[in-house]
Amino acid sequence: MISNDQATNFSAPAHLAAESAQPATLRQRRAVPGVSARGASYSARLAVSEQVQEDAFRLRYRSYLAGGFIEENALGLFRDHYDEMANANTVVLYDDATPVASVRVCLLARGTNYTSPAMDTFPTEVNSLLSARPNDAFSGRAIEVTRLVRSPHVENNQGLVFLLYRIAGYIALSHHTQIFLACVRSNHAPFYKRLGYSAASEPRPYPGLSCNMLLMASSRERYDHIRTTVPMMDPLAGTTHNLEGFYAGEAVQLQLTR
Template sequence: MNNNYVLNPCETEKEISDAIKLRYIAYRNVDAIDVNEEKTFKDKYDLLNNSKTCLIYEQGAAVASIRACVYSKEHNFMHIPAFEVYKEEIEKEIGLDKVIIEANRFVIDPAKVDSKHLFKIPFRFIMLNILKFSSDNIITAGRPKHVPLYRRFLGLEPISEPKKYPGINVEMIIMVGECKPLLKLVMEREEIYRFTDEEVDNYKFTPTMRKLPEGIQIEPNKQQKSIL
């Protein structure tokens, strides 16, 4: 991976704070959310044990963030955000008995949004989770204008009409991809998406956001840094 970037699962108070502040900046830049006094953006899914947020730093500054939400038997088939508005389409396309990784809350600093390389980096974290949980499918929601980009980049196909995504004032289309061919494609094409078996084994999916309405609390896991 480009040495200018550091990709960290959110495990320290600073990382969690940086992630929810960056979300706010990015979403406000496109009027996707309303103004709030805290200048942060978080939701109920940040509190769940099937959710993990990751942050990308460039020279000490937070420049991008993404969240992985896991739908699996291991997590008691706990719902993921996309189910709030696209569950019918997802059930029809892939069923609800599969392991699904949803990539969501993907944001980039408005000053860096034109960086094609930075766009790819957060998905290293998503690929790691796909491998960790042997996911059958990946889903993500994007604006209609971005559907061709996700099709080229990840081979994802749209399966819905534009709908308002949970928590933001923007209509998005849910896209889906089968993980096995997707992984083969992106690993052959992009070195940053390749992991050793040891790296996957050593990765621990530990939820970190707790009691956010009362304040940020953490469960540190410093070993994750060396993997990403």
């Protein structure tokens, strides 16, 4: 468990993809202020089934619509062509049966045709990062963490952000990732800097959203330092060390533990 000081230093932006408001009774029943959800247990599922995929797309839609970053649509879903790619992995966190948060991880590798929103928006910058250290056996492997959203009735639960990064980190470690990418709005850059990221571009239009985003990148060395400093983010800490069924779509229990 991170300390109160660590929680303050690593607090996510309060409006990070928050969904539209839900009824007050639901907010009161499930809202968890700050990081006080210590000990709270959630389940994570990889979106390999249609139901989990739909849960992710509905979370995204309500989140980005509330922020004014997408237009309304009749289906109430937000998906794009990247979701259909073999290198994309979407995860949904559940509180009991209620979907509360989601993230998508796009894998990238030098010498492949893998792509992602970051690769298509910042091709020069991303290819430069992938081409560094050509003689390193594990260089040229990256992930982009994208479509990170939380429900409004848990918008004060900072722990969910760290759990999303923990499960994204598990995918990253499975991929032997050396480069971590995130495209963020400029006002979110300070939070990502505290997670070891640094700016790698100027803001540009980003696929699917009406706001400009800047590319931020982190190295494996910085990631390893941060995940050991903030155990809630560490995929090798707590109950996240054994996830054989995860890629098959089985539910995996995650807990905000030390």
